[in-house]
Amino acid sequence: MNTKSISQILRTEWFLIGVLLLLTAIEFGVALTLTGALLLLCLLIIGLVKAGLIIQYFMHFGQLWKNITDIWWGILLTSEEEE
Known part of the structure; x- marks a missing residue:
C-alpha cells in the first residue's frame, strides 16, 4: 500500500517536471553546439532518460511490475489449447 501523502507526491512530481525542463534545456544546448554522430548520440541518450522518467513516474509503469x-x-490459465 502506498503511504505517501499528497504533498510528498506533488513534491516529487514538481521535482520531476524541473528535471525534465533541465534536460530539455540541455538538449537544446547540445543541439546548438554539437554536430554529426556525437549530436545524435547525445540527443538519443538524453531522450531515453527523459522517456524513462516519464514512463516510470507519470505513466506508473513501476506499479505494473508489482503485479506482472x-x-x-x-x-x-485462461488460454485455450488448440487441437
Missing part, C-alpha cells in the same frame, strides 16, 4: 506475475498467470 498475476497477469502472466491469468494469461496462461
Whole structure:
C-alpha cells in the first residue's frame, strides 16, 4: 500500500517536471553546439532518460511490475489449447 501523502507526491512530481525542463534545456544546448554522430548520440541518450522518467513516474509503469506475475498467470490459465 502506498503511504505517501499528497504533498510528498506533488513534491516529487514538481521535482520531476524541473528535471525534465533541465534536460530539455540541455538538449537544446547540445543541439546548438554539437554536430554529426556525437549530436545524435547525445540527443538519443538524453531522450531515453527523459522517456524513462516519464514512463516510470507519470505513466506508473513501476506499479505494473508489482503485479506482472498475476497477469502472466491469468494469461496462461485462461488460454485455450488448440487441437
